[in-house]
Amino acid sequence: MKKLLASYGREDDFRAVVEQIIADEEKKNNRVLARSLRKTLDNLGSHPQTGGLSRLVPFPDEAKDFIQRIEPRHGPQDIILSRGNIELFVGLIREFRQADRIRRHGLPVRSKLLFCGPPGSGKTLCAEVFANELGLPFFHVRLDSLISSYLGETATNIRKTFEFARRQPCVLFFDEFDAIARSREETGEHSELRRVVNSLLIFIEQIEPQGFLIAATNLDAHLDPAVWRRFDEIVWFEQPDDKMIRKYLEHAFRNVKVTFDPSSYSNQLQSYSYADLERVCVQAIKLSVLNGNRAVSDADFRHAMRDAERRRMRKQKLEDQTRE
Numbered sequence: 120m121k122k123l124l125a126s127y128g129r130e131d132d133f134r135a136v137v138e139q140i141i142a143d144e145e146k147k148n149n150r151v152l153a154r155s156l157r158k159t160l161d162n163l164g165s166h167p168q169t170g171g172l173s174r175l176v177p178f179p180d181e182a183k184d185f186i187q188r189i190e191p192r193h194g195p196q197d198i199i200l201s202r203g204n205i206e207l208f209v210g211l212i213r214e215f216r217q218a219d220r221i222r223r224h225g226l227p228v229r230s231k232l233l234f235c236g237p238p239g240s241g242k243t244l245c246a247e248v249f250a251n252e253l254g255l256p257f258f259h260v261r262l263d264s265l266i267s268s269y270l271g272e273t274a275t276n277i278r279k280t281f282e283f284a285r286r287q288p289c290v291l292f293f294d295e296f297d298a299i300a301r302s303r304e305e306t307g308e309h310s311e312l313r314r315v316v317n318s319l320l321i322f323i324e325q326i327e328p329q330g331f332l333i334a335a336t337n338l339d340a341h342l343d344p345a346v347w348r349r350f351d352e353i354v355w356f357e358q359p360d361d362k363m364i365r366k367y368l369e370h371a372f373r374n375v376k377v378t379f380d381p382s383s384y385s386n387q388l389q390s391y392s393y394a395d396l397e398r399v400c401v402q403a404i405k406l407s408v409l410n411g412n413r414a415v416s417d418a419d420f421r422h423a424m425r426d427a428e429r430r431r432m433r434k435q436k437l438e439d440q441t442r443e
């Protein structure tokens with residue numbers, strides 16, 4: 120273990136130590152572990168972009184208030200995407216894996232993505248799954264804390280963030296990017312905040328990340344061209360339609376016994392977001408557990424839907440009040 124840690128960053132040494140561990144485990148007859156370690160080691164070699172193992176750049180201490188490393192817990196099996204988006208992501212992953220080859224031809228590699236779509240449509244989840252698929256560390260930038268910190272420091276913070284992303288192969292994710300789009304609209308021409316926002320946009324324009332930079336926003340129609348033209352791809356996340364609702368329900372109950380047909384409710388679930396759908400399904404499963412049943416019943420699902428409906432009504436009311 121000690122040798123393994125000491126060899127971090129030196130790939131040949133690292134591999135040699137792992138080979139030794141595998142040989143030891145084989146000798147001890149721990150075949151399953153040995154085979155699994157072998158598979159992991161072989162997989163590392165399949166990312167030519169990062170030369171097998173990705174480097175870990177020391178995390179800037181000053182950035183810990185607004186950059187957070189997230190350990191991805193979700194994989195592609197956990198997300199429902201439209202066919203178009205699946206194709207797009209498969210293409211991006213392919214491009215990333217062969218980035219050197221593309222660059223040798225003097226061609227640009229797409230690496231800056233803007234995710235647009237209503238709340239609960241899977242933007243954050245997708246960024247996580249994407250990082251996981253690429254085998255890259257996932258860093259979450261909290262724009263609200265980055266911007267609301269002392270403005271004078273914000274500029275330095277932004278510079279540090281980008282310096283970090285330039286050196287660290289990673290997925291750097293700016294969630295709630297609306298904060299930026301909005302502050303461009305709402306602040307006066309010469310305010311300091313406006314300058315900060317503009318400098319952030321310039322950084323985005325100039326950076327060539329070693330992994331990906333992804334920003335997510337709930338706004339779409341009003342998206343400022345100064346914002347979206349900085350990105351290589353704009354990815355739209357839609358509210359699920361009837362077909363996707365059915366697909367989601369099938370997915371949500373794939374490992375659970377049911378005594379009814381969830382898809383018969385697809386009509387009543389129109390205008391639900393994926394996050395709403397998830398809440399209903401989880402709640403229905405929970406009720407069946409609480410009732411000590413082995414299968415989820417029609418009554419459980421209807422009960423869960425009533426809860427969700429109440430929640431949605433309340434939320435709508437709050438939104439209307441804010442607008443007034």
Ligand SMILES: Nc1ncnc2c1ncn2[C@@H]1O[C@H](COP(=O)(O)OP(=O)(O)O)[C@@H](O)[C@H]1O
Binds near residue numbers: 242244395397
């Ligand atoms: N496309 C999707 N497929 C499966 N589950 C989804 C999807 N979109 C959202 N969810 C569920 O809703 C939760 C919240 O979604 P999130 O990614 O935070 O939405 P957004 O960032 O667009 O507001 C997710 O953690 C997931 O459980």
Ligand SMILES: [Mg+2]
Binds near residue numbers: 242294335
């Ligand atoms: Mg989100």
